[in-house]
Amino acid sequence: MPCRAAGGHAMGQAGRAPTTTGWHIPLRKPRRSDMDGVTTQETRAAMNSLSPDLSFRWKSNATRTIVTTVKNEGPFLLEWLCYHRLIGFNRFVIYSNDCTDGTHQMLQLLDQAGIVIHFDNSDLIAGLPDDPQRRAYARAMALPEVTGSDWIAVLDGDEFFHVNTGDGTLDALFAALPDRTDAVAAQWRIFGNGGVIPFRDELQIRQFTMASPTDIPFTHSQFAIKTIFRPLPVQHLGVHRPVFKNFYGLPAHPLLIVNGSGEDVTRDLLRQRWTTSPKMAGYDLCHVNHYMIRASEVFLMKRWRGTANSADADRINFDYYDQHNLNVVEETGITAWADRVAQTRAELVGLMPALGALHAEAVGRFRRQIDVLSAQLLAEAPDQHARLFDPAVLQAETERRQAELAARRARQASIAAAPPPPPPAKLPARPVIASAILLAPLPDGPPVPTMPLLSMTPWATIPETPEPAAPADPPAPEVPPQWLVDLRRSPYRRGFYHSEEEFAALHVERERAHLFVSFDNLSQVGQDQIDREAWGYEFARKSGWSQLGIFAFRANWFRNPTLFAYLRQLRDNGLFARYQTVTFAGTSMGAYAACAFSSVAPGAQVIAFSPQSTLSPALVPWEARFPSGRAADWSGDFADAAAQTASARTVFLVYDPTEPADAAHADRFTGDNIVRLRTPRAGHKTALRLRQTDMLSTVVRGLATRTMDAAAFHALYRQSRLQPWYLDTLGQRLQARGRTAWLRRLSDIAARNGRPGMAKALETRAAAPVPHPS
Structure with a gap:
């Protein structure tokens, strides 16, 4: 049954999320005050009360919102949007920054159609973070469309939330969660390029099926989490998990955080951590497919353009590639959605030809830029070019990682199967110092x-110690070590x-x-x-x-x-x-x-x-x-x-x-x-x-x-x-060598970079007499 997508607000029968492929495009700006589920007024009233009844936050699962930031995701945006709409998300708040491939224009069209809520996030805003991702999160927490949702997920454009239970929808996930769950910490599954070299305008969820294992860590970020959560207890949004208000998690305001298997991990994740251990991780109910590398040609583009959440393009380098190109085990669960995603995307483009034209233009621009970058890389760094584009190199790396996985699993199994060592011989008690x-x-x-007994002084030879006088004040109690x-x-x-x-x-x-x-x-x-x-x-x-x-x-x-x-x-x-x-x-x-x-x-x-x-x-x-x-x-x-x-x-x-x-x-x-x-x-x-x-x-x-x-x-x-210590040490060295001009230049650098005290100290050094060489 077709269902309205205006602002993602409409619901199917009985409040269920839309899982059909039908689109109805009202071609109007959604009213930003339209709310489903918990109202902003109800939330404010509860928070202003001295003894608030906050139980209403668990009464509804109707409004499921994704907050995301994107940069130059034109070739991939529609697949991501259609997939998440199909599994049950019905509100999309999207911030774009510094786009040059038509992503911004695509989102404007989708916003005008009421399918997403889009904001241009390219410009700095006084009082908000310079980092575009965190600036977007701060802006999102001021929106009633976000704070009034029943569930929020903060996902990037290369992250796909995957439900592993029931029919694979959010409804199935919510039905399987423990009562009064406030947050689900879904584990990353990091996907490599799977040996795919060329960029093709095909579904990512169909192309890439090799990922990180669930039991053996290959990189620290492998066991990172992404969180879907109820907004009422949340103070700030974060990349991986929200920051909860301080009084939540106390007995008067309980909080329940579960892992991707529905197991309670509140103690571990309430105040900190964005990664887990393999033992804490869970995948039975849900996880997040993270396509960090995509095809080799796409990684080349990612390296060139930087990311939506950072102005540091150097962060995406070959170290990043080596860490995250994890073609270790097969993971194909999400491919069950591929046909429906392809059909839904085709229907949307058919209804909005201008959107389809922008998508095609983004794909073409992407292809042309890849050709330029590939030729440049081959000329400047042929060894790096081979790492991305030589099939034999890719296959050898995959086989190496898979062999490492097998060896580590074998070692783990042998440790678990080994019989416990015999207990040590019992030693006589030590009269003065406990050895353990x-x-x-x-x-x-x-x-x-x-350990062997240390040589001890016999009790009979230990002189008696006079009993000390009582202290004037009792000593302060000693706090046990952490x-x-x-x-x-x-x-x-x-x-x-x-x-x-x-x-x-x-x-x-x-x-x-x-x-x-x-x-x-x-x-x-x-x-x-x-x-x-x-x-x-x-x-x-x-x-x-x-x-x-x-x-x-x-x-x-x-x-x-x-x-x-x-x-x-x-x-x-x-x-x-x-x-x-x-x-x-x-x-x-x-x-x-x-x-x-x-x-x-x-x-x-x-x-x-x-x-x-x-x-x-x-x-x-x-x-x-x-x-x-x-x-x-x-x-x-x-x-x-x-x-x-x-x-x-x-x-x-x-x-x-x-x-x-x-x-x-x-x-x-x-x-x-x-x-x-x-x-x-x-x-x-x-x-x-x-x-x-x-x-x-x-x-x-x-x-x-x-x-x-x-x-x-x-x-x-x-x-x-x-850093002051670095500037001070360098200043000492320049002064010892009589480099007055260099000291003054260093003072200017310190002043321009917010170190006025150090700048003054360096200027004083520059004005001091030049020391005589020893």
Whole structure:
């Protein structure tokens, strides 16, 4: 039965979404005050009440809105629109920016026909974000058509929401959800080019059928989510998930977020996270097909034009291609809609010939631009051209990824099938120091290792200590560390804390995909507060990674035979083998340990910030820093970290090449697995400088998940050149060399880029007397 599409407001019988192919084009501007479902007045009244009854938000599923931003999507727009209309979305709020292929004109026609609500989003607007995608989201939250919807999905033009239950419509999805669901976190399935090279005016949902697997991660973004949600609890729209108002999720205002299988994931996704772990992911009810690459020729165009959500065209490069061209497993569920989408698109173009003409013009323009870019790429970078257009290269890459998937699944199966190791022999109780504190058992993993007894002073020889006088005021209560709270009161209750005289080990198991092994640095040694955490603990916690954190209680560079034996015992009990990937990380003293001890987990990755290869006077007689470390015993095992990294998969050395001692240590590391990431002007504080620039988490996550290479790192690091520490260090160097003119130029650069205080300091340096050369 044909149904009206004015503004997407009309509904079929019994409030069901339209799934027929009929179109009725009223050719009029929809009234922006027409509302279905919850009214804006009802919402405002509830929010203004002191004790609001907000239960009405679950009463209707009638109005299903997509908010999207597009840029030059002319050849693909109608397929995307027809598909989502068929599965049950009935309102489309679309923002376009900087289009040159006719997309803007196509959307204007669709808006005039009442099929979409379109806004030109090309110009900056005072008080709104410069980024066009986030600017569009801010504008959308001011529209009653958006805030008055029953459900909202924020999708891009290359994302197709796919329902896996019932007849594949939103009605089937809503019927399968738990009562009073507020949001569904649908997982991405990232689609590669599937070996398709040429751009053709054919349906994407029919052309591309090779995607990422649901169980094994190949890239960090693979398990990203896209959310369909009810708007009442939402404060802001986001790319992957909304930001909920602060009082939602409290007992008085409960909130239910489920994954794509309808399982409760509220605790994990209420306040943060836009990706999940494989264990948290679900696909039984829905997921989102993300056609990030499309055909090779289309990727070439995407690289050239940039994206709707970013003015940074360099973001779409061959690193992006390598990460997301995931032709690993077949995924064909959405192809069941292909015939109906093709028919619906043909009917729409038949009813609106001008729209069809614009579509054809966009396709032709797309084709001509591809020809120009392809010839240019072949002339300038034939190796890159082959990566996109040589069928043998594409096939070899697909086979490599599929072989990697098979190997990782086999390893996962062998770990699951392996019998548990025998329990260790029971040791007598230690009278003074407990060698291990088990906070949570590991029933299907290795037992908590126990260490040989330390030599102890007999009780009879311990002098009595006079009872101290009562303090004048009772001490403040000590707050437990976050890791203890997590082990006892979070879903992640497997782990242990093992303490020795000079070190301690903390293990928290969150997932089996990745283990993050971290080591304290020198600045943490003197910390004695009860809530001390392992280096990088909060980062690993937010990333959802399992962690083994090694605390240092002495400034001896982890030169402790008891620690050597302990790490080997962890290895022998199978702790490292339980995880698909392992990363060792640390800075300075901790970076030495990360490199040195990586040999207990062959195949691990290492991320070492400002590492020392060793402090052995026999090996590095030129090293004059770190007297406590040089005084340690450097005989025995693990003495030379540079010699211990041969079995590592990749060793990332992050260091300042202008810091002579750090550069000398880095030069001692050799091998094909060594990757040098240079950070000029950072000095010995590379990790600190990256953290001050809000880059540290991005770098560690990118390197650990293999989604960042050296080129991407250096492109990111270039953004730090306007940081005060960078300008100050460079200014010192210019002043020492008597480069007054350069100092003044640097001062001008700082002033033009919003650093007036630094500009003044640099100008003062320029006016100072030139130092005499030493």
